[in-house]
Amino acid sequence: MEKDQWLKGLMEIPVTDEKAEKEARNHMDQLTKPLGALGDLEEIVIRLAGITGETVPDIERKGVAVFCGDHGVTEEGVSAYPAEVTGLMIGNFSRGKAAVTVLARRFGAEVSVVDVGSRLEPLPEGVLDRKVRFGTANMARGPAMTREETLKALRVGADLALQWKENGIQLAAVGEMGIGNTTSASAVAAVLTGKPVRELTGRGTGLDDDGLERKREVITRSLEVNRPDPADPLDGLAKVGGLEIAAMTGFILGAARHRLPVVVDGLISTVAALAAVRLAPGVRACLFASHRSAEPAHGVLLEDLGLKPLITAGMRLGEGSGAVLAFPLFDGAVTTAKEMATFSELGLNG
Numbered sequence: 001m002e003k004d005q006w007l008k009g010l011m012e013i014p015v016t017d018e019k020a021e022k023e024a025r026n027h028m029d030q031l032t033k034p035l036g037a038l039g040d041l042e043e044i045v046i047r048l049a050g051i052t053g054e055t056v057p058d059i060e061r062k063g064v065a066v067f068c069g070d071h072g073v074t075e076e077g078v079s080a081y082p083a084e085v086t087g088l089m090i091g092n093f094s095r096g097k098a099a100v101t102v103l104a105r106r107f108g109a110e111v112s113v114v115d116v117g118s119r120l121e122p123l124p125e126g127v128l129d130r131k132v133r134f135g136t137a138n139m140a141r142g143p144a145m146t147r148e149e150t151l152k153a154l155r156v157g158a159d160l161a162l163q164w165k166e167n168g169i170q171l172a173a174v175g176e177m178g179i180g181n182t183t184s185a186s187a188v189a190a191v192l193t194g195k196p197v198r199e200l201t202g203r204g205t206g207l208d209d210d211g212l213e214r215k216r217e218v219i220t221r222s223l224e225v226n227r228p229d230p231a232d233p234l235d236g237l238a239k240v241g242g243l244e245i246a247a248m249t250g251f252i253l254g255a256a257r258h259r260l261p262v263v264v265d266g267l268i269s270t271v272a273a274l275a276a277v278r279l280a281p282g283v284r285a286c287l288f289a290s291h292r293s294a295e296p297a298h299g300v301l302l303e304d305l306g307l308k309p310l311i312t313a314g315m316r317l318g319e320g321s322g323a324v325l326a327f328p329l330f331d332g333a334v335t336t337a338k339e340m341a342t343f344s345e346l347g348l349n350g
């Protein structure tokens with residue numbers, strides 16, 4: 001009961017500040033450029049205003065949260081890499097040598113690496129220990145995890161978003177690490193969109209043709225074995241999802257609850273975002289899509305969410321790397337809003 005109350009509270013998403021949005025639009029229209037000439041950058045400023053309630057928001061402090069988990073379904077041979085790579089990459093994040101940590105350093109973002117369910121033990125320095133269990137069960141044989149575990153993982157993410165908001169983070173990115181998680185993400189995408197598995201399954205880390213066929217068959221079998229309820233996003237996350245996916249759903253819900261704009265990364269964080277939007281539709285207004293992943297399901301999900309990716313770079317890495325790469329576009333957008341002259345300052349009526 002208390003748990004239900006907590007989840008209900010998390011889903012009370014404040015509405016968009018339409019007055020701030022309108023003021024931001026007016027402001028952008030008055031700047032010394034042809035109307036709309038800054039394209040998506042203008043949309044960033046307007047949407048940030050609607051989220052934060054400030055006409056020209058400050059986004060100096062940025063962070064990327066990387067949620068990590070292992071997947072029992074790797075037993076079925078669905079990834080081009082061995083499951084041990086999840087743990088090895090957690091070490092790499094801790095040493096600041098992974099793509100996301102390198103990019104975060106370059107573009108001035110703080111990083112939180114959160115182990116919500118890897119098999120790694122002990123954890124390296126600086127990694128937040130929020131382990132709910134040591135990897136999920138093999139979803140091709142039964143549920144990946146229980147509803148209880150799903151809610152625990154969700155709470156890990158939601159609590160971090162609140163902590164970030166209280167600590168003064170103004171723009172968040174979300175990413176993940178988990179060998180096998182494109183299989184889980186595609187399965188959750190199939191549950192939430194009702195689209196065919198074939199259309200939603202890609203090569204992940206680089207499967208060959210045989211591997212891709214096996215992956216499709218494993219996802220189809222997992223859906224048959226578990227029969228997740230499409231009307232209950234938590235059921236899909238529990239039965240065919242993953243610990244880091246549920247944590248990202250919680251993080252996104254928590255961010256939206258506290259009006260913290262959040263940039264999603266590739267396929268896996270976007271499926272978490274779709275689950276969050278299905279739980280609380282108001283979440284959508286707080287989301288930005290950084291790039292469009294090479295995974296086929298990603299485009300389907302972005303369309304379902306009505307999100308336009310800022311970058312097209314053929315990336316398929318995850319980690320939050322694409323989201324951090326989009327941060328300079330946000331800085332550029334806000335800087336134009338803050339520093340450009342208006343037509344009236346130029347002595348022209350624009």
Ligand SMILES: O=C(O)c1ccc[n+]([C@@H]2O[C@H](COP(=O)([O-])O)[C@@H](O)[C@H]2O)c1
Pocket residue numbers: 078079080081176177178179180181182183203204205206265266267268293294295298315316317318319
């Ligand atoms: O972001 C994406 O769209 C993306 C596409 C393919 C792979 N990945 C990353 O690769 C891992 C999952 O790939 P796989 O083949 O093991 O399912 C996981 O750690 C993800 O971060 C990520």
Ligand SMILES: Cc1cc2nc[nH]c2cc1C
Pocket residue numbers: 081085089176177178205317318319
């Ligand atoms: C090496 C490696 C790094 C990753 N980062 C995110 N997913 C990944 C998957 C692999 C295999």
